[in-house]
Amino acid sequence: MLNSQLQQIKNRKNNYKKPHLSFEKQLEHLKSKGLVVPNEAYTLKKLSHLNYYRLSAYSLNFKYPKLSEKADIFYEGTEFREIIQLYDFDAKLRRLIFGALETIEVYVRTQIAYVHTAKYEAFGYLEYENFQCSSGDFEKLIKDIKSESKRSDEKFIKHFKEKYSSTDLPLWSVVEVLSFGTLSRLFSLLKVNDKKEVVKGIGIHQKVFQNWLHALTIVRNMCAHHSRTWNKQLRIQFAIPSKNQLFEPIRKITKKRFHDGKMQDREYDNKSSIFFALSVIKYILDSIGEDIDFVEELKELLHSHPNIDKNSMGFVDNWSELNIWSDV
Numbered sequence: 001m002l003n004s005q006l007q008q009i010k011n012r013k014n015n016y017k018k019p020h021l022s023f024e025k026q027l028e029h030l031k032s033k034g035l036v037v038p039n040e041a042y043t044l045k046k047l048s049h050l051n052y053y054r055l056s057a058y059s060l061n062f063k064y065p066k067l068s069e070k071a072d073i074f075y076e077g078t079e080f081r082e083i084i085q086l087y088d089f090d091a092k093l094r095r096l097i098f099g100a101l102e103t104i105e106v107y108v109r110t111q112i113a114y115v116h117t118a119k120y121e122a123f124g125y126l127e128y129e130n131f132q133c134s135s136g137d138f139e140k141l142i143k144d145i146k147s148e149s150k151r152s153d154e155k156f157i158k159h160f161k162e163k164y165s166s167t168d169l170p171l172w173s174v175v176e177v178l179s180f181g182t183l184s185r186l187f188s189l190l191k192v193n194d195k196k197e198v199v200k201g202i203g204i205h206q207k208v209f210q211n212w213l214h215a216l217t218i219v220r221n222m223c224a225h226h227s228r229t230w231n232k233q234l235r236i237q238f239a240i241p242s243k244n245q246l247f248e249p250i251r252k253i254t255k256k257r258f259h260d261g262k263m264q265d266r267e268y269d270n271k272s273s274i275f276f277a278l279s280v281i282k283y284i285l286d287s288i289g290e291d292i293d294f295v296e297e298l299k300e301l302l303h304s305h306p307n308i309d310k311n312s313m314g315f316v317d318n319w320s321e322l323n324i325w326s327d328v
Contacts, residue, residue: 027040033063034073034074035062086308088305093230093301096298097229110175112171112183112187130191131189132191148177181221184210187210211236230312236272237271238272238280245323256311273314276314281294282295282324
């Protein structure tokens with residue numbers, strides 16, 4: 001009761017005063033900003049299915065820049081259906097990325113389990129001396145591993161515990177139930193030589209792959225939680241393998257930005273873009289020899305949505321002709 005009263009006091013002090021809007025009022029608000037709505041019934045249906053706040057992130061691409069005189073106003077002629085088409089594109093892109101990351105994730109799980117158990121046996125992951133990290137990081141890792149193993153409803157876990165009367169699982173079982181984030185952390189705490197063995201098939205430095213796993217964990221979580229992906233800038237940058245020229249043509253990008261009252265070309269770092277993430281995924285898939293239709297599916301998706309602003313996603317000019325995107 002006391003907590004409820006305290007929350008009510010906090011709510012009254014909150015400066016956020018935007019009121020609840022019915023779907024009809026949401027529609028009128030969009031129209032007041034210049035959005036063209038040829039079919040109001042269709043628009044109301046979509047607004048009732050998709051959170052207005054979720055759609056607002058996709059509408060920004062169709063509005064005048066924040067610092068312009070027409071800030072928050074839609075470009076002339078912009079239709080509601082264009083926002084939905086962008087939303088649908090993003091949903092399909094997330095599914096494409098998620099599927100490719102699943103392939104990479106299974107490979108990493110397999111390699112970590114294989115390398116570590118070959119050297120330290122099935123339960124060696126429970127011993128601190130078999131890692132290269134602080135005792136605190138190791139204890140947190142084991143705590144999370146046991147928590148995620150306990151939470152899993154996989155039948156093989158129940159079968160193992162009943163058959164062997166053990167609360168601990170061998171590493172080759174453990175890796176199958178870990179989240180991508182915990183898997184990434186597990187790799188980061190391995191001894192350097194063990195990391196090198198895990199990434200041997202990919203052919204890059206273990207520090208680069210550690211960065212890639214971390215960044216791809218963020219991308220995977222975006223996809224899993226249905227977050228906007230298409231033009232997202234990640235909060236960390238992808239590392240570039242030294243002496244690897246494949247990534248050089250995509251590390252920088254020129255974009256138009258509103259500055260001093262006009263649109264100007266400016267060069268930006270591109271290593272936190274979704275296109276760079278797609279390029280890393282393509283590189284890993286090629287390296288491990290996975291024959292999936294990732295490139296063709298991406299090209300088909302872009303072809304089916306010709307109005308998508310690929311520059312906002314980090315796509316450089318003639319991207320499909322670059323060596324990193326060529327068939328191997």
